[in-house]
Amino acid sequence: MRLSFYNTLSKSIQELNPVKDGTVSIYSCGPTVYDRAHIGNMRAFLFADVLQRTARVIGGYDVRWVMNITDIDDKTIRNSTDGGERWHSGMGKHTSDPKHNLAAYTQYYEARFIEDIATIGILRSHMIAMPRATDYIPAMQDLIRLIHQRGFAYVADGSVYFNLTAWQRADTYGKLFKVDAENFREGVRIDADEYERDSVSDFVLWKGAKDGEPSWDFEIDGVNVPGRPGWHIECSAMSKVLLDVPFDIHTGGVDLRFPHHEDEIAQSKAGYGVEPAQFWCHNEFLEVEGKKMSKSLGNFFTLHDLTSQGLDALDIRFAMLSAHYASVYNFTFDGIAAARKARMRVQEFIYDVWSAAGTQSADVAALRDAVFGELATDIHTPKALAQIFSFINKADGASYNAETRLAMLAFLEELNGIFAVWHIGERPAEEAEVIPEFILALAERRLNAKKQRDFAAADALRAEITAAGYTLKDTKDGYTIERG
């Protein structure tokens, strides 16, 4: 099936025509590993995951997916340098070597990040690489030299800047975002003046070294300017090395549209001569209980916070997929509970189909076309789910004949290759819970009372069982007991 996505470059939904037939290359802006990822971050990575899974399952492409790890920036440097309260015992010893401290600090959170994405159903094995910025410094330096050679960069006060004025004479700046330089907020302009650069709009490619901060030697234009890479240059260089340019799709949160992605386009084209990506896809933010997520409002959650509270990460994944990626998603605890019930309804259908041994048939091909058609058009997960529920509402999975059963299971397997929140298989046997003897004895006494139609006694005994923390449910000719 052909895929189409909303492209921020064209501001319209466009059909995907991969640069290389049969292969889709995707670069996703990954985390800055200065802390645990929060659920807003997770939404961005989840979007990229569903995008790449859609390309695999529905597009039938061989997917080359890269998600970078930004392991050097102001925050990681600040937090790793002082060795204060931000320094965790799991990071090892704080030393006098800034590079060692930075690596120890960021690798701790990188490991947490890999745990978190696994928890929410993102497979590390789906990525061909998860490059760390600090491992690609030479490639970044090469790119900066290229930009400089072509006249779009200059060295000033120990740093290297992109010369936007020169670039704007050669190409468009503002492909993703209409930039109105005359109307930058005044406060920002004042702040920007603190930098030594020719124009307020010039951005840094290479930041000159400061005392006590990690730095790398860098020879450019015959001089050595020790320092570290600017933020935007990381993605330009790593995407070129790992995917080559141009590649197909670049993903990230809406906040990265400008300046990060705009600058990335300018740099890549200034240095390599081509724009990095055909498609730029941006996910919207999430809010929590209708409010912007922020630490001061007390509604700031990491995935780890939520799973520690007993929430199932798959319910969080499913809940996020019940909204379109390009609209603001309102995260609520009620919403997670509702998502769980909805998810379980589909799961029950899957179990029914698995054990089906009936005579009915169903048009699985039509269902597949309907559901995948929605996903193939800008990954419209809510519409796809509506199709699924509408079908399930009318279906009796347990009554399918052998042929329909196999076709449906094949479809569900594919579907779960994208949603990744279900178990395609047999309904698990009831876990053999150990019910204490006295509870079993109470239940037996109740059954006898019930048989003798002494319902007052039966209800009293059931109340005792409930009070002891067990739930008794009657069945046709007996009962079940479970904890809770």
Place this chain on the structure above:
RNA sequence: GGUUCCGUAGCAAAGUGGCUAUGCAGAGGUCUGCAAAACCUUUUACAGCGGUUCGAAUCCGCUCGGAACCUCCA
């Protein structure tokens, strides 16, 4: 101040000119001694005010409310 986007039932979330979205919750029912579970049926919408149109949640204008970006926040 500039540039964008959004406001849909109790909650969440699709729909962008006529046609039941969907999920959770609620209500009624089947089953049951009663519950629970399951299943069936079903109520409640388009922020407000104008306009365009045979017809507007959908297009246009204004008002109100919310969000993002405007130099390193997903």
